[in-house]
Amino acid sequence: MSERTARPGRLLESVKGPRDLKLLGADELPVLAAEIRDLLVASTARTGGHLGPNLGVVELTIALHRVFDSPRDRILWDTGHQAYVHKMLTGRAGMFDTLRQEGGLSGYPSQAESEHDIIENSHASTALSYADGLAKAYKLRGESDRSVVAVIGDGALTGGMAWEALNNIAGQKDLPVIIVVNDNGRSYSPTIGGLANHLASLRTSQRYEDVLDFVKDNLTRVPVVGPPVYDALHGVKKGLKDVLAPQAMFEDLGLKYIGLVDGHDEEAVEAALRKARGFRRPVIVHVLTKKGFGYSPAENHGEDCFHSPGVFDPLTGEEKPKPHGWTNVFSQEIVRLGAERQDIVAITAAMLGPTGLIPFSEAYPDRLYDVGIAEQHALTSAAGLALGGLHPVVAVYATFLNRAFDQLLMDVALHRLPVTVVLDRAGVTGDDGASHNGMWDLSILQVVPGLAVAVPRDEPRLRELLAEAVAVEDGPTVVRFPKGPVGPEIEAVGKLGEMDVLRAGDPDVLLVSVGPMAELCLEAAGLLDAQGISATVVDPRWVKPLDEALVAAARVHKLVVVVEDNGRVGGVGDAVARMLRDADVDVPVRTYGIPQRFLDHAKRAKILGEIGLTAQDVAREITEAVAKRSPVLENHPAR
């Protein structure tokens, strides 16, 4: 590839929208594709982002925008992580140096950015349902000439919602929904399950590999592909078609099927899409692509084809090393616990690497279940495993647990089953925007009877609380921790019931620190001290159920303050207030947490500053609150 900048190349620069794209000649498209790949690599190298998935859909996206008339026709991207190319072709190529930066381009489709983005997704397997609804709406409004195209990956196709939607779409013969299955054989890691095995048996056909290699060598490495190359290419493709049977499965469901289509042959994809558009009924276009295509460090990145690298060197693909993080600690500890306890099994919903379960899967391959992007199934399957005498540990991002709430409530908790849910990426995550902040779990989990929730403040506490969680055998447990590096170790100076006292104070303020908020709380306590306000800092460790010792502690303080990296509504702060109310303790309770709104993408530290989750903000507000209630403190010489 040529030298990379985060600026679009000449041809890409000239494409201000799909209309310009349609004017390009066939000979210009490989050049455009190469420029898009250059920009993808250059920009994600600087900002991090979903490189592999986007490298794989370059030709597919070009073809989609040449065939359909967006935004009148609607192109929906399932999950939305692979929409960078779509952004580039809809007038946003010049903004890629701002990708995932504050005020810059979002990493997912965004209505605010473009009329070409109608859904703001990023949780997987939803696009077919949106498409179903949109197409029904257009039909009812007499706009059936509009096409609705949903692009869904083989990974997202493992999600239950996708199958619920397929069932609906297939049942409506006059609904012009085009489902493009972008089949690259991978989620983060290879896609699992019966469907995936079936697709894999076609993909791994040697003939097909030959085609991909041929395309790779001839189509993308030269700026312009001449007729001899295409002739040869189509010759090979014809051979391929003769050998591989179409997917009977989709046709059996009642969907028209077009495939297999070589997703890196732009002309072939265009032809397939035009044919699909002509049907005016539900149709599947089965496109084969290679994740990371055209950038060898991604293609050869065995673990996940550079699904979402952080900052990296664009020339070598070498990633900036990540500091020791919470996920690593969990990763090590679950392996250790697995050695002690043969009944511990682990479950991931298609996120083996990101949740730190690779070492567990290597140590105990028979005790690891990747269930696909299927969080709901993960929880109820865990219930089954527990009913069968095992102790499942379900490792999932906090934001994705939202989907499996009912399963946790009814299938696990109602049965008082020993399932431990480990929530990674809890709290403000930042770069991935509104949908990826883990800011709801501590609120929704409050209502689950019999569930115990632990929030470790540092590495030793994560090890300790995880061990305590898997030791619980009469009901479910949750352990939650944030994204990123684990902070300094904070030793307790005493105990109040089962709570750790991190700082002993006089009876002014009781600071209840939730997990990693301990650092902030101790700093705030120091700032308060300078103002003549004494703060006791406690870490409950288990935030559900709350320790009864909190009631006695609250009674002897003038103000109780709860600091949590979770939505302010319904979280630990509200639970503390309720507990004190129920115990007739008349002391004001303040909660510092995430305001109840969807947060724009930015760095975590920046967001925390903006929402007032800093030691300075918390100390200042406490000082004001205390001053209002205590004339003695108001007259303190420090102020």
Ligand SMILES: Cc1ncc(C[n+]2csc(CCOP(=O)(O)OP(=O)(O)O)c2C)c(N)n1
């Ligand atoms: C409900 C949900 N669970 C997990 C994820 C995390 N996730 C993001 S992309 C991805 C893999 C998607 O695979 P696929 O649809 O095949 O797209 P590809 O990246 O291969 O193009 C996963 C598991 C998610 N976005 N949503």
Ligand SMILES: CC(=O)[C@@H](O)[C@H](O)COP(=O)(O)O
């Ligand atoms: C699209 C998606 O849901 C994930 O790929 C997400 O972007 C991962 O973020 P992390 O970098 O926190 O693993």
Ligand SMILES: [Mg+2]
């Ligand atoms: Mg895939």
